[in-house]
Amino acid sequence: MASSKPQRSPAEVEDIILRKILLVALADPSGSGGGGGGDPRVVYLEQTAAEILSEGKPLLLSRDCTERVLLDRLSYGGGDGPAAVERRPFFYLIGCFRRAQDEAKKVAAMKDPAVRAEIEAAIKHARKLVVSYCRIHVGHPDMFPSSPAAASPASDLLSLIFSEVSGPTDVFAGNSLAGDLKSPPGFLDEFFREADSESLEPIMGELFDKLKQSVEKVSALGNFQQPLRALLLLVGYPNCAKALVxxxxxxxxxxxxxxxxxxxxxxxxxxxxxxxxxxxxxxxxFKSKPDVGQQCFANASTCRPADLLSSYTTIKTVMNILYDGLAEVFLTLLKNTDTREKVLEFIAEVIKKNAARSRMQVDPLSCASSGMFVNLSAVMLRLCEPFLDATASKREKIDPQYIFYNKRLDFRQVFFSYLVTFVLLNIVK
Structure with missing residues (x-):
């Protein structure tokens, strides 16, 4: 009669699963029972194992020592060889999160509810640690060793966000800003939503700077949609919105x-x-690329009317996408009581600093572009749509005295500038 296979204890099962998630070994993989399984990504933490043994503890990974092992693994560095990229701290942590999700799905099939609950708690704890250390790594990139040639963790995070918000058309057009690394389901939500303002502060500064750079000097025919969707995703998290303003x-x-x-x-x-x-x-x-005039109207005199109409339709479509996205960003920030005043201050500053646009001739180096003000006007009109219905049903909710007691903008000066312009234009006529 064949002997039955010895059943593993819950502690051994927890050890196996945590080793799979963290890709570490506490025993020499070259020896018997090393736990590496020939996987080049597995790192043997010899010193950590020696410390655990010196404390009289079994050489098994558990919830109690997960953070210690994770920290030692991150301090190990990337190393060389084909697995070096996946060993980079940011890539490694994303991989840990993904493996934790995979293991959680497998554990759900366990028959013993007590063991299942214990293992699920260990996996959840490991996942939270992974996300927490990912925040630490992005905010303090020099804390863990990495290749000098590697991109900054903030760039990797932004690429991950782009992959989250990218659509089929981005990939089809071949101008996607997302990298090869894909965001595991739920990672970004856990990364941003469960973080406090203090832990996000060192992250968001560089992240918003890089997001701004991704859309600088991009025209309506360029890839502004991914950065815009990324901005919309970020302002949806209250702490990120606060960091933005x-x-x-x-x-x-x-x-x-x-x-x-x-x-x-x-x-x-x-x-x-x-x-x-x-x-x-x-x-x-300050010219943007690609050049809309060259792309759509380079041969306007010889183009067929249908081709010109197609160009107009394309421009109108992409501009409406821009208007809708920006309006949603502004609305999200205005609904948030922590950011509302800062948004109104921004709009007021744009108007005040561009008061010279009311003159007959506008200096392009002193004033913002016409494109910016067309966009801002379109966004403001979209924000006004709820109380601009044809029946004027919400007219009574509008405070006509508002412009006189707000302290952000002196409307008398703005009104006077536009009045002078209006008079001059009529004199010229």
Whole structure:
């Protein structure tokens, strides 16, 4: 009669699963029972194993020592060889999260409810640690060793966000900003939603800067949609939205020779970079690519009417996508009581710093582009839609005295500027 296979204890099962998730071995993989299974990604933590043995504990991974093992594994570095990329801290942590999800699905089939609950708790604990250390790594990239040639963790995180918000058309067009690393389901939500403002602060500064760079000098025919969807995803998390309006580039204070405040708030602010996306031409110093005029109307005199109509339709479609996305970003920030005042302050600063646009001739180096103001006007109109219905049913809810007691903007000066312009235009006529 064949002997029955010895049943593993719950502690041994927990050890096996945690080793699979963390890709570590506490026994020499070259020896018998090493636990590496020939996987080049598995790292043998010899010193950690020696410390555990010196404490008189069994050489098994458990919930109590998960953080210690994870920290030692991250301190190990990437190493060389074909598995070096996956051993980079950010890639490694994303892989751990994905493996934790896979193991959680397998554990759900366990028959013993007590053992299942214990293993599930260990996996959940490991997953939370992975996300927490991922935040630490992105916020403090020098904490764990990595290849000098590797991209910054913030760049990897942004690429992960792009992969989360990318659609089939992005991939089909061949201009997707997402990298090879795909976001595991639920990772970004857990990364941002469960973090406090203090832990997100060192992360969001660089992340928003890189997001701004991804859309700088991009025209309406460029890939602005992925960055816009990424921005919309981020402002959906209250702490991220708060970090955005507290960012140094929310309302930039930088000053450059020959560049006025009006243009500076467009090219220097995070939202300004998105509002700059346009189909309208701009001066050569701030010209966006691809050139809409060259792409759509290079041979306008010889084009068929159907081709011109197609170009107009394309421009209208992408601009409506931009307007809708920006309106949703503004609305999300305005609904959040922690960010509302900062958003209104931003709009007021854009208007004040561009008061010179009311003149007969506009200096393109001093004032923001026409494209930005067309975009901002379209966004403001979309925000007004709820109380601009044909029947004026919400007219009574509008406070006509609002413009007189707000302290952000002196409407008398703005009104006077536009009144002078109106009079001059009528004199010219």
């Amino acid at each position: 507290n960012h140094p580039h929310w309302i930039p204070t930088d000053k450059y020779i020959l560049i006025g405040e009006g243009r500076m708030i467009e090219i220097g602010s995070i939202l300004g970079a998105f509002l700059h996306v346009s189909a309208l031409p701009d001066c050569k110093e």
